[in-house]
Amino acid sequence: MVSRITLAFAALCLIYACTQVVDLRPEAPAVALPTSAPAPEETIKPTPLPTFDTAEVLVLGDSQISFGAGGAYTAFFANLEQNCGAMPPGFARAEAAAIGVRSTALHHWTARDSETRGMICDVDEKFGVNAGSYGVTSAGRTYVQIGADPNYPFCPTGRSPLEAVFETPKYDPDLVVLAFLGNATDRWQNAANARNDWQTAAAQLPGETPCIVMTTIPSYMGDENDRRSRAQSNLAAAVTGEGTCAFVPGFTSATRRAIEGNAAYFRTDASGAVTDPRHPTASSAETFIDIQTPALCAAVAAVLPK
Numbered sequence: 597m598v599s600r601i602t603l604a605f606a607a608l609c610l611i612y613a614c615t616q617v618v619d620l621r622p623e624a625p626a627v628a629l630p631t632s633a634p635a636p637e638e639t640i641k642p643t644p645l646p647t648f649d650t651a652e653v654l655v656l657g658d659s660q661i662s663f664g665a666g667g668a669y670t671a672f673f674a675n676l677e678q679n680c681g682a683m684p685p686g687f688a689r690a691e692a693a694a695i696g697v698r699s700t701a702l703h704h705w706t707a708r709d710s711e712t713r714g715m716i717c718d719v720d721e722k723f724g725v726n727a728g729s730y731g732v733t734s735a736g737r738t739y740v741q742i743g744a745d746p747n748y749p750f751c752p753t754g755r756s757p758l759e760a761v762f763e764t765p766k767y768d769p770d771l772v773v774l775a776f777l778g779n780a781t782d783r784w785q786n787a788a789n790a791r792n793d794w795q796t797a798a799a800q801l802p803g804e805t806p807c808i809v810m811t812t813i814p815s816y817m818g819d820e821n822d823r824r825s826r827a828q829s830n831l832a833a834a835v836t837g838e839g840t841c842a843f844v845p846g847f848t849s850a851t852r853r854a855i856e857g858n859a860a861y862f863r864t865d866a867s868g869a870v871t872d873p874r875h876p877t878a879s880s881a882e883t884f885i886d887i888q889t890p891a892l893c894a895a896v897a898a899v900l901p902k
Contacts, residue, residue, distance in 0.1 A: 651686035654693050654767060656705065656758075657775035660812050660875060661696020662728025666737060668881035669694045670730045672892065673773070680893035684900050686770065693731035697742055701780035705758040706796045717743045717751035758800050769805060771900065777811040777824055777831070777846065778874060784827035787834075794834035798841070806899035807841035810892075813884045814847055814855045816862050816873035821852055842895035850887050855880055 653673040655661065661669065670692040672679055677688035697704075697716050707713040720726040725739040732738070733747055743751030749764055750757040761767050774797070777784075784790040794809075801807055811828045814821045825847045835843040855861050861880035863872040876884070885892070 651690040651770040652693075652768060653690045653771045653773065654761070654769035655695070655773040655775055656761070657694070657696045657812065658700050658777075658779055659696055659698045659728075660778070660881075661694050661730075661775065662698065662737070662739070663696075663872075663875040664737075664878035665813060665876065665881035665884075666694035666696055666728055666730035667878055668885045669773070669775070672885050672889070673771070674731075676893075676896060679889055680896055683896075684902070687896075687900060690770075691731070693729070695727055695729045695732065695742075695748070697727040699779050700776075701783065701793075702774065702776050702797050703780070703783070703793045706756045706793070706800055708754060708756045708759075713751070713757055716757045719744060756800060758797065762802050762805075771806045771808070771896070772801065773808045773810065774841075775810050775812055775846075777828060778815070780831075781820070781824050781827045784830050785823065787830040790827070790830035791834040791837075794831065795838060798839040801839075801841075803840075806901075807839075808844060808892075808895045808899060809835045809841050810844040810888075810895075811846035813876045813880060814852050815876075816855075816857060816859070816870050818852075818856055820874075821847060821856055840899070842898045844888065844891045844895050846884070846888070848887075851884055854883055854887060 655666070655669045655673065657665075657669075673692040674690055676690060677683045698720070700715050704713055704715045710717070716726070718726075719741055723739075725741045727740050727742050727748070729738045729740050729748070730736065740748055742748045742757065747766065750760040752760055752763075755763070780790075780793070783793070809831070811824075811831065815824070828845055828847050832843050832845060835841055855876060858880075859868060859870050861876050861883070862870045863875070863877065865871050
């Protein structure tokens with residue numbers, strides 16, 4: 597008959613052996629994963645997304661961006677500290693994006709009715725795309741159709757494309773830049789039109805988001821640039837007279853002297869004749885930004901938090 601002492605000794609050995617099995621298993625992961633669905637009263641907290649101490653800059657504009665200027669804009673605003681000196685936290689090296697939509701002006705971006713905003717929201721019948729985008733889904737240029745591409749859902753019923761930009765979680769800019777002029781040249785010969793267009797836009801911009809309004813690169817033709825300069829003056833008066841956005845004129849004696857009439861900055865045919873006098877090339881945009889850097893830096897300093 598086995599004694600009680602023997603049985604007790606055997607039990608201790610089993611316990612010791614089991615303990616060694618547990619101790620010899622690989623170390624458990626730091627966060628245990630559930631092996632079954634949680635009970636109804638349990639809640640699993642989602643893994644927090646990583647956070648970044650980098651500001652986001654969004655440039656919205658017309659076909660000058662999609663024809664090549666977008667790269668110069670994003671290169672400038674992504675390197676603000678290098679270009680302008682000390683910046684507030686997050687802005688030293690920002691994440692910059694630029695979206696330019698064919699033949700658009702400011703009033704197309706602020707329109708809520710389908711007819712006026714159709715320049716942005718209607719699918720291009722010939723090409724199937726109507727915008728050039730930089731820095732949204734890729735660093736380089738991507739051609740997209742606004743409203744049809746899920747990355748650009750700017751055409752909800754009853755809202756303007758500009759409002760939709762700020763209501764889309766993907767877009768949360770810390771600085772927005774509006775770069776327009778050419779397609780509103782005739783419209784803004786009338787100061788009242790320029791003022792009304794700006795008042796509508798200003799009302800749709802989030803009040804807490806710093807903003808810069810700038811006019812675009814001069815065209816090849818001097819007489820057209822004269823008209824654009826008059827339109828710019830009317831827009832400048834509107835922007836500086838209402839709201840908190842800074843204004844940067846694109847048409848100056850320096851930019852016109854460098855770009856106007858300079859065929860090297862425009863697309864040409866084999867004979868050297870300019871074939872597209874209204875859409876400067878990427879190299880023209882780089883020259884434009886170089887000339888405009890002091891004015892742009894002053895505008896950035898004026899609108900960013902101190």
